[in-house]
Amino acid sequence: MSKDDRESPRIDFHHQVMIMGQQGLHNIKDFSLSGLFIQVQDPSQFKEGDEIHLVIKLPHEDEDIRLKARIIRVTTEGIGVEFEDLQPQHAMALEYCFHIFKHTVPIPGS
Numbered sequence: 001m002s003k004d005d006r007e008s009p010r011i012d013f014h015h016q017v018m019i020m021g022q023q024g025l026h027n028i029k030d031f032s033l034s035g036l037f038i039q040v041q042d043p044s045q046f047k048e049g050d051e052i053h054l055v056i057k058l059p060h061e062d063e064d065i066r067l068k069a070r071i072i073r074v075t076t077e078g079i080g081v082e083f084e085d086l087q088p089q090h091a092m093a094l095e096y097c098f099h100i101f102k103h104t105v106p107i108p109g110s
Contacts (some may be wrong), residue, residue: 005022010037013101020053028056030045030046033098035069039078046071046079058097065090 009073015029017038018024036054040046054067067090073080086094 009102015056015059018055019054026078031098031101035072035080035082037073037078038078043074043078046074048072048074051084052081056088058093060097060100061093065093083088 008034010030013028015028017028019071027039048071050071054070055064057064068084069081070084071079072082
């Protein structure tokens with residue numbers, strides 16, 4: 001998927017996320033309002049189209065956010081996921097975080 005095919009712009013966002021059913025925390029490489037790119041040790045265990053569940057603690061939130069996502073890209077570095085069935089409060093929290101950080105971190109490829 002090229003940068004131009006993306007629904008939403010992305011920002012570099014170095015934070016951690018838990019993938020339910022996986023050991024430990026994984027690093028987020030970039031973030032948009034529609035998804036994340038997550039670095040994982042063994043991307044071969046994932047397939048495009050798989051549904052996964054994520055747990056993330058956004059910097060401005062008191063509670064963890066649990067999200068459902070679909071894998072849309074698998075590379076040697078990790079997986080690109082698109083959020084699915086976002087609850088309104090989670091969409092608002094993600095949007096708030098994105099808008100705060102988009103002014104302080106570079107957009108990939110820029």
